[in-house]
Amino acid sequence: MASSFFKFAVIALLGLTAAGCSSTGSNTMTSGAPLTSASSLVTPAAFAPAVEDSDVAHRAKPYFVEFRARSALSYGHTFAVFGRLDQNGRVPVDANGVLIPSMTEITGLAPATTSSVPYTIGHVLPVPSETGPSDGDSENAYMTANYRIDLTEAEYRGLEAKIRYLKANRPVWHAVLYNCSAYTNEIAEYLGLETVNPLLFPKNYINALKRANT
Structure with a gap:
């Protein structure tokens, strides 16, 4: 894990140089929006993507x-949203x-602040983070892309432990x-998924993650 994290840091530093030369219209940078509102590491396991239209799959895999x-x-x-179908x-909504x-529960990486100042500083220096829900995460109206995987209870308990570790x-x-997509990549990697460039804009990142694994 340490070596892969170091490798990512080196790649990201190169990405920072490239991003500094890009126009503001580029779609290669992403970040978590400012917030308004531990356990042992688990061995990665490969899980097949969900077949959302299958009732049998839903009964066999009641979590997601x-x-x-x-x-x-x-x-x-x-x-990421996780919980019981x-x-x-379906993902339970009112x-x-x-x-x-x-x-349901929500996990995502974002600056631990309601102010835009640490968020701005975080484009230069690392800032303290939080890993819970941020404003708008729970509302489908703001969702721009999604990719769901259904899980058995055993798979879900392993995922919970992994998320506790990350948090x-x-x-x-x-x-x-x-950033928030790099954090999400760690969850996807645990599930045995092929990860994608965390410097993509969030919508592009999720769509790329889905394409890479379906």
């Missing part, structure tokens, strides 16, 4: 993780399209060196 992108005042935000085999808290061991956010 869904990688999401949402709109924001900045580049947008990448995060509803009786229809009548307003808001995730049901008793059945306890990822204390900083940086727009390029370690």
